[in-house]
Amino acid sequence: MSMSFSHQTLGQRVHFGAGNLGSDVSAAVQRLTARRVMLIASSSAASAADQLAEVLPVAHRFDGARQHVPAEDAEAAGRMAEQVDADLLVCVGGGSVIGLGKAVALGSKLPLIAAPTTYAGSEATNVWGITEQGRKTTGVDDAVLPRSVIYDVDLVATLSTSLSISSGLNALAHCVDSLWAPGADPLNAAWAEEAMRALALGLVQITENPGTGVDGPQQLQYGAYLAATAFASAGSGLHHKICHVLGGSFGLPHAQTHAVVLPYVLAFNLDAAPAAGDRIARALGGADALDALEQLRARIDAPRALKDLGLQEQDLQGAAAQVLDVVPASNPRGMDQDDAVRLLRAAWAGQDPSELRSHP
């Protein structure tokens, strides 16, 4: 990897703990000397929001965040923040809630504090998105980066094992893809390596000891945070481009698609990206990156084939053509139509990914 690069590190406070939601959010509110908080919460995080409402100076509570941040919601919430003279936004919930908070921060320049309840990672980035008439506009603005993030493992420890596995593998895909994405650099790669180590540990722990203790969820939370910092800085690589085609044009489910496709992209790129392979192998604890990923996937019983997720065999050629249009120039190995079909067919059938290696 080139040692000539530019990197923007985002300034942010993070707090990891168990049962720390009320105390750490209160401390963050006091640090910002805020007096009129607009609390934005998802319905699934209602009890956490109730807990916060007891200890924070809440001027308004907004409970109705919907997926993909509809523009009318962002406007309504922004007007409300102005009406109640809010001086701080506090979000507790998943990507939709934090996304709504970011949309309000974008317009109002109000500071934002986030307490995530999933492993999606939006809280660690300066990326915002707003959906208007079915089209999602995204952008980058430091004003939407939460000043403080409070990770309370109690907020994720109740997620189901299967959802946690899919989300954890999705975060792992952020890490792997960040190693060869357009903005890949040594710092992103270092965060990704640390994240992969934590995610692998957490995934094994929640699979083998489901519902016992917070060690596994804490590793997943920590890994998902770092994965988001690496991915936000590096951008989308081949893996995310493929999954975007499969989700956008063929309606495949997000996290499971990532979980299936990852080893095939890794197999395709690995021999052309030895430094990335070293980091993955070291993080997952194996001699070879692909073998180590496959062993991890077997151990946690990850989903294995796109045909099980609804992709039809006759869609492979069309999907491959769409993928070819968006292969990043930074990808370490060139890809032609045959390569794209072979990769997608292998992932569709759940074949051994090692057949895609350039030096098998």
Place this chain on the structure above:
Amino acid sequence: MSMSFSHQTLGQRVHFGAGNLGSDVSAAVQRLTARRVMLIASSSAASAADQLAEVLPVAHRFDGARQHVPAEDAEAAGRMAEQVDADLLVCVGGGSVIGLGKAVALGSKLPLIAAPTTYAGSEATNVWGITEQGRKTTGVDDAVLPRSVIYDVDLVATLSTSLSISSGLNALAHCVDSLWAPGADPLNAAWAEEAMRALALGLVQITENPGTGVDGPQQLQYGAYLAATAFASAGSGLHHKICHVLGGSFGLPHAQTHAVVLPYVLAFNLDAAPAAGDRIARALGGADALDALEQLRARIDAPRALKDLGLQEQDLQGAAAQVLDVVPASNPRGMDQDDAVRLLRAAWAGQDPSELRSHP
């Protein structure tokens, strides 16, 4: 290591390259829309400063930075910045120059850009220091953190091999100590691990191929940057407390003292800090952290004994008593007077450090 922790990540742009000084500093100046730059340079960086003066809108150039940032220098430079109506400080030099820039930024709140010519790492921290009547006052303020840091390897590639080895080992000590310092946390440990890997690679390269190419110096520059981020966040551990006593009360030279003491502190703490040991071993490429450090030190012919640096045998008891007063509560292994004398005597004589292990 506990997964309950708080961490402040400092927001900063970093640019690594070769021959990138003029272009990257110019771009940073334009990004801040600055029109009246105060350029602060060390005499050893005069030609780099000349190069910058040709491309930047320099309102004043301050060439006389002295060590330890004397208060009168900070005041004089601050008055000058006000007189010339400077809107940006650009520092090119080592710790003294960047320290002076930080002192001016502290008072004036002017933004700061740094181009370091050593491996000291001040550019990556929000710590300032000013010396008045022989006493150094230090503090932490985000206003002194450089907005952008331009690492041009051409600025360090001309440092002598012996100075580079001492400085690189000093940076390695930042990393090791950050693993058990009062503010140790998993994020600092991850940055430290990445830094140690780069520093070890760079140290071997500059020793075995002195004066050939920029690969070694680039690794040292990158490693020293990350070492500074980890150390600034984690604070001083046992190693730095010991070196502070040896330097402050017994006049031992800074970098060489760090280079000698490090394996003895590692040996003392290692068996009580297995997670730290894992990170060090992984970064240095060995099965055991102490063995790996000793192999690296042998390969680069690091200084080996405090008696060679001017410490007298009769000073050992007194130094040990001073060390005992400042052992951090966070240290993984308790230390009594006998322990402190044994550690210092072993480092004084250059004995095998493994005798200090708790489970040899």
